[in-house]
Amino acid sequence: MDDTLLSSDHLAWREVVRDFVAREISREYVRACDVAREYPYEAYDKIVRAGWLGMLVPEAFGGAGFDLLAYLLMLWELGRFGVDFGTVFAIPAFCVMNIVRHGTPEQQDRYLRAFLEGRVRFSISITEPEAGSDVAAVSTQAVLDGEEYVINGNKLYASAAHVKDNVICMLVRTGPVGGRHHGLSLMLVPNDVPGLTMDRLPTVARRATGTNQLYLQDVRVPVGNVIGVAGDGWRLIMEHLELERISVATLYAANAQQAVDDAAAFARERIQFGKAISSFQVIKHTLAQMQTEVDAAAALVQRAATRMAAGRPAVKEVSMAKLFASETLYKVAGEGMQILGGAAQLPDMDMERYWREGKQAMVGAGSSQIHRSIIAKEMGL
Numbered sequence: 001m002d003d004t005l006l007s008s009d010h011l012a013w014r015e016v017v018r019d020f021v022a023r024e025i026s027r028e029y030v031r032a033c034d035v036a037r038e039y040p041y042e043a044y045d046k047i048v049r050a051g052w053l054g055m056l057v058p059e060a061f062g063g064a065g066f067d068l069l070a071y072l073l074m075l076w077e078l079g080r081f082g083v084d085f086g087t088v089f090a091i092p093a094f095c096v097m098n099i100v101r102h103g104t105p106e107q108q109d110r111y112l113r114a115f116l117e118g119r120v121r122f123s124i125s126i127t128e129p130e131a132g133s134d135v136a137a138v139s140t141q142a143v144l145d146g147e148e149y150v151i152n153g154n155k156l157y158a159s160a161a162h163v164k165d166n167v168i169c170m171l172v173r174t175g176p177v178g179g180r181h182h183g184l185s186l187m188l189v190p191n192d193v194p195g196l197t198m199d200r201l202p203t204v205a206r207r208a209t210g211t212n213q214l215y216l217q218d219v220r221v222p223v224g225n226v227i228g229v230a231g232d233g234w235r236l237i238m239e240h241l242e243l244e245r246i247s248v249a250t251l252y253a254a255n256a257q258q259a260v261d262d263a264a265a266f267a268r269e270r271i272q273f274g275k276a277i278s279s280f281q282v283i284k285h286t287l288a289q290m291q292t293e294v295d296a297a298a299a300l301v302q303r304a305a306t307r308m309a310a311g312r313p314a315v316k317e318v319s320m321a322k323l324f325a326s327e328t329l330y331k332v333a334g335e336g337m338q339i340l341g342g343a344a345q346l347p348d349m350d351m352e353r354y355w356r357e358g359k360q361a362m363v364g365a366g367s368s369q370i371h372r373s374i375i376a377k378e379m380g381l
């Protein structure tokens with residue numbers, strides 16, 4: 001992000017996180033989690049101990065109560081060496097805000113302290129086999145039975161749903177099937193509840209966080225697990241998605257910057273025809289173009305975040321940031337692979353992982369086509 005637009009407090013905070021990532025986490029650890037498809041429990045615990053999980057959670061609930069920009073600067077540093085790794089911290093952070101903003105006092109009491117202390121994690125499950133881009137097609141049904149809801153259906157690509165102590169923030173239908181935007185509810189479903197089973201999916205990207213297909217058969221959760229009012233799920237999920245999209249857009253831009261840095265460092269060191277390949281004009285121009293596009297992505301992220309922080313409408317700006325940052329990551333990581341030549345094929349150069357995650361970035365949290373449609377609608381088209 002543009003340093004000249006950041007306060008001295010924000011700049012100092014970014015240095016603290018950057019230093020922490022270098023000392024306590026390291027890019028080698030991030031890479032190893034991807035290769036082994038292992039959730040980074042150790043790093044998560046370190047973030048809990050640092051007190052950074054609750055960056056956005058108000059102080060009244062025991063959180064740090066930092067502003068949106070400070071939270072995004074933290075994500076930038078955590079996502080620098082891998083979007084997937086940063087996602088491990090982004091998903092619970094934006095999920096828990098549903099409880100902060102709309103939860104009952106009982107839910108806030110039960111979950112917020114436990115979350116900040118690392119005893120409970122959160123994930124989000126909206127997508128279903130027949131409800132991808134068309135979120136309003138969600139058909140997993142929750143039927144009221146006394147003081148409980150009985151849930152039946154399938155969910156798809158529920159990232160981190162399998163990790164220990166996870167509570168899934170699930171979009172379900174409490175109204176009639178086919179009711180589109182009406183009759184949807186956001187419900188808290190612990191991942192160890194009877195009747196819930198899941199399969200981990202062998203995806204191209206998001207290998208450390210992991211993503212799952214969920215099967216719900218007569219799963220019972222108390223009425224008190226509905227966030228906000230039953231039937232208000234569409235409004236809540238739209239608010240949730242804005243924070244989710246600016247969070248992931250930040251991770252994409254951060255990782256894209258790292259792709260440029262890695263490619264430039266390689267080009268300076270790789271000697272062919274008796275000179276560094278960075279001395280060839282075609283390589284210089286490619287790197288210059290890559291850096292220009294990453295700066296543009298970061299500027300879009302910063303603009304959208306600034307509008308959100310100011311409480312101004314930011315639907316168009318958030319979609320532009322998400323769209324451009326995801327496509328930039330995929331593009332610059334692809335160019336980075338070309339600059340690395342054969343070396344790019346190996347996981348220890350990281351570039352193939354950035355590229356894989358760039359491809360996923362263009363689909364998750366709303367595909368590129370969907371974001372272009374949102375932008376066009378906001379333009380009155």
Ligand SMILES: Cc1cc2nc3c(=O)[nH]c(=O)nc-3n(C[C@H](O)[C@H](O)[C@H](O)COP(=O)(O)OP(=O)(O)OC[C@H]3O[C@@H](n4cnc5c(N)ncnc54)[C@H](O)[C@@H]3O)c2cc1C
Nearest residue numbers: 124125126127132133157158159206211363364365367369
């Ligand atoms: C690794 C991974 C992790 C994920 N994690 C989560 C998660 O934690 N929680 C969660 O709820 N979801 C998650 N998702 C789901 C993700 O949000 C969806 O994949 C995404 O919304 C697209 O849905 P779909 O895959 O069903 O594609 P579809 O909606 O079937 O789209 C297929 C293609 O058609 C295009 N298309 C669809 N509709 C239109 C249209 N109206 N106009 C133009 N083009 C259109 C799409 O852009 C896409 O190119 C994850 C996905 C992946 C791959």
